[in-house]
Amino acid sequence: MLALKPDEQEMQAGREGKAVQKAMELLVRYAEGLGAEGFVDTRNVTVIPGSIPDVKLVREVVPSMDIDEIASRFLLDSDERVVVDKVKAFTTTNATWRDQDYPDVQKGSQAHCDLLQMLADYCKRIGMIHLATCTPYQVGNVPVRGEHLAWTESSAIAYSNSVIGARTNIEGVHSAFASAITGKTPNWGMHLDENRFGTVLVDVAADMSELREWALLGYYVASQVGLDLPIYRNIDSLPDMTRLMALCAAGISGGSVVMHHLVGITPEAPTFEAASGGRKPKYELPFGEAERQIAYDRLNRSKKDDVDIVALGCPHCTLETLRRIAELLEGRTISSNTKLYLTTNSMIKEMGRIQGFNQVIERAGGVIMKDSCCLELSLDPADVFATDSGKLAHYAPGATGLSNTWFGTLEECIDAALTGKWRGSLS
């Protein structure tokens, strides 16, 4: 049974105003659905209002396009219009916004861009930081171990639980918004010690030195484990941030892996026994040549090798990857048949400008988009798409209607951008 503490009862009773009341009521319904027994305080929230449906539906629901009413209906699930004063928690915005410099290449064109700008201004008005990134931990919202978060998106959830050792469930658009307003999140799931132990043992027999392998590993295991938490053992090389991002992103887009342990690497897994809580795994999975191939084949569904679109920067491009892309494109020009898009956040893009990376990439013909997501590109379903991201390769067919998608290494993707041809393979 859900029990509310006095401050939570006050909020529910409306003593802090209508918006706080609606937020608390929503959190109560959600917590009851989860079977939570109470709430925990959170001072760190990421919200994802940028994933609001297309402006056409928003206008049907809220013909006035009043931003407080839009937020009430779509972000707080309140039929009554409420005006939020300031959020209680430190809150940053997550991904799927629009790069206002490139309205025509993203879905919904200018009208949807305008809605998202209005929504971004609203977020700032109520005290949120408009970071607009799926990788907040790269640029100013870095949790600490043990911190209770109410975070949204997908790869960032797995990253904060697994790599940082912070605690968050995969919050939805509405629950995170309500957590920002109230400073509360259900004390359930990943917030509780007993739910953080790994339950499946994955023996990694593949060579894990290359970035691509981390996406294949995450994607394969995600398809096998459901809500169980994997413990990866025998990893032969220490991953960097980019590799861990790829593992997290593939593991939660191809399935629901909100946390995993890497024995000897991640903070809650100094040993297998620590990661499993001393319990025997429910079952074991291999990851070797056969499993690599299965994941690779699922992510490569193209029958055509003339590449129209190369999409990089999912999750949002790191400084290291931006530097590497500039190095590969220095003094070269991409094929006239191919477009190269790269997404990151405004801080990394600005650093890329300071370093001169952006100028090199743009001279070669690439487009660097900030705040947005390659899944928000407006594409022709006939386009042939190539990416180095397991997450993008997974989502592209549904989110963009594409049937020809390639997945490979960063180098294969840059080669495709330069030549207009896909020449990748699983070596």
Add this chain to the structure above:
Amino acid sequence: MSTVILRGRKVHGGSAAGEALVARGPLGGYGTFDLETGKVVDRNHEWYGQNVKGKVLVFTTASGSSAWTIAHQAMRFAGVAPAAYVVRDNNPQTALGSVVARLPCVTDLDRDPTEEIETGDQVKVDADRGIVEITKRSDLL
């Protein structure tokens, strides 16, 4: 005519009936549906090409990002929502998703609903009592 009863618990209350659409795997949100029609557009999903409008959705759990809940809420706004959810393993997306889609949802059933229910069966969901009543398609023919 034989009916099968599954017993579990409420995630979100209400009752509804409809034809079952059953997945042996998880259900996504973002990129899964055409939000104007309720048609499944995710080529990775076993329901690709089917329409969820008015159906009782039976699946293992939710997969994918935080946009799950807004996609399922959007189908309510667009008038193409399913009738109810029967989820084997409840998670944050299904808990919040059923709240904002305002649909009956049950979980923790005494048998695996993705095994017991077949696509095309008639299913009644009484979420407040945690009961799922199945009339097999073979009995309906």
